[in-house]
Amino acid sequence: MDTTTGLRRPPGRYDEPRTLPRPLLVGGAVVLLAALLGFSYVAYRHYASTRAAFTNLDYRVASDSSVLIRFRIALDEGETAQCVLQARDRDNVEVGSVIVTLTGQGSSPFTVERTLPTKHRAVAGEVLSCRRAP
Secondary structure: OOOOOOOOOOOOOOOOOOOHOOOOOOHHHHHHHHHHHHOOOOHHHHHHEEOOOEEEEEEEEEEEEEEEEEEEEEEOOEEEEEEEEEEEEOOOOOEOOOOOOOEEOOOOOOOOEEEOOOOOHHHHHHHEEEOOOO
16 A cells, blocks of 8 residues: 555545636636726715705704704805704704705805704704715
């Protein structure tokens, strides 16, 4: 018995493991990378084109059932946007939320004040997002 050959599978019982040819593997990786980059670009362009620039200025807890939120938004004349306003309590739980529709005025950016009704006393109010309406 020869001890230098080592352990081998019995011939004909098992298929040998197949490896992909290197050019096919590299080509597949390049195609996958190109597809991911293309999808990322299209998704970014879509997302960026619908955003409207805004800045949270301040908020004031007006009462146990409302918060006054002030923010600045940049819209062209006649352009419409929908903004999501949210109020949170001391446990960071949402106690009020509303979608506000705004239309661009002559001067851009312009300041907006909205009173947001709440379920109970809030400690913070803010604008979460603003998107241009189709």
